[in-house]
Amino acid sequence: MDTFRAAGVRLYALSYDEPDALADYATAQDVTFTMLSDPDSKVIESFGILNALIPPEDHPWYGIPFPGTFVIDGEGAITHKFFEHNFAVRPGPEQLLAAALDQEFELPADRSATEGAEVGHVEVDVAFAGDFLPMGLTRQIVATFSVPAGQHLYGPPTPDGLVATAIELDDIDGVLSYDVVAPPTAPLTLSGSGETLQAYNGDVVLRLPVTQNARAMHKDDEGRYVTISGRVRWQACDDVKCFLPESSAFSFRVEAGFPVLGDMGAGEGRVPPMNGAAHFQKMIDRRR
Amino acid sequence: MADEIEVDTRGGPTTGPFYEDAEGFNMPEAPGTGSRRIPRGDFPTGPDVGQRLPDIVAIDQTGRLVDVHEDRDGQPAVVVFYRSAVW
Structure with missing residues (x-):
């Protein structure tokens, strides 16, 4: 707050x-x-x-x-x-x-010094934004693609044979992901093939919201950790040719937050009392 | 409108007195019953992006009458509609 x-x-x-x-x-x-x-x-x-x-x-x-x-x-x-x-x-x-x-699409201020422009190919940094993974509240996997001048990455839809920029999560019991947050694309026609693609302008930040449903908390030896793994995929093209599709794996081991329960009963994770039962009774009565 | 929205009843019983919904969240009631009647297909989500947020005038936790657009005083804001602070 x-x-x-x-x-x-x-x-x-x-x-x-x-x-x-x-x-x-x-x-x-x-x-x-x-x-x-x-x-x-x-x-x-x-x-x-x-x-x-x-x-x-x-x-x-x-x-x-x-x-x-x-x-x-x-x-x-x-x-x-x-x-x-x-x-x-x-x-x-x-x-x-x-x-x-x-x-949402601002580049992280502490980005590593190895920019794509200097090495001639796309550089990718993947981070888990947040210090733990609560139940039901999303955190994000943030992928930052540093793209050299003259090259582009693409968003969906892509034609056959071209890979759209994406964050893919492994199928992990208890870990859920939602629609990726991506910057807008603009149509771009390659002069080589004449194909029109949905291109991102310059460097690209994708954010994948993830959360957990509490089942994951029992999957680790220490009980409260969950490993979130997957990969990012991308394929760059310049004005005349496309480079080979690439991917990079990521894995984050993060603490899973305990579910927060209401105060109308006993148990670990209960919130501080707020006289919930009395208020609930009032709700039952108020429209009678 | 109500009968056009499908209730999500996917999921089922799990250990103890609990049920589990389609995404694996635990709950005390069967999916699609009581407070767990949630939509599966399209459902109304209010005014669209680009529109002005409709006026909200309501009593706050201190008993003060708050007009959101006036109260925020030109600042951006996040407005959360949630189910209940009691349950």
């Missing part, structure tokens, strides 16, 4: 909870962002995102939204939207902050 404040980005979180429930939650969790109460789901309905799969007579779930996140710029225009089918998955704070600051 301090990082958001320092970056000049405001954070609002809206739910159908009553203000007193939000107050208890904020106290228990030391919340410093703004929590908004929409007990009649009026704001949720005005956005058109009321969860219509839950009938009105079904207490107490009725009134929740299809959960999601909007990022807006200083003018108030929506610049990004994050909606997943599964509410268990949400974008992590690093991802949201990069979106709010329009820095």
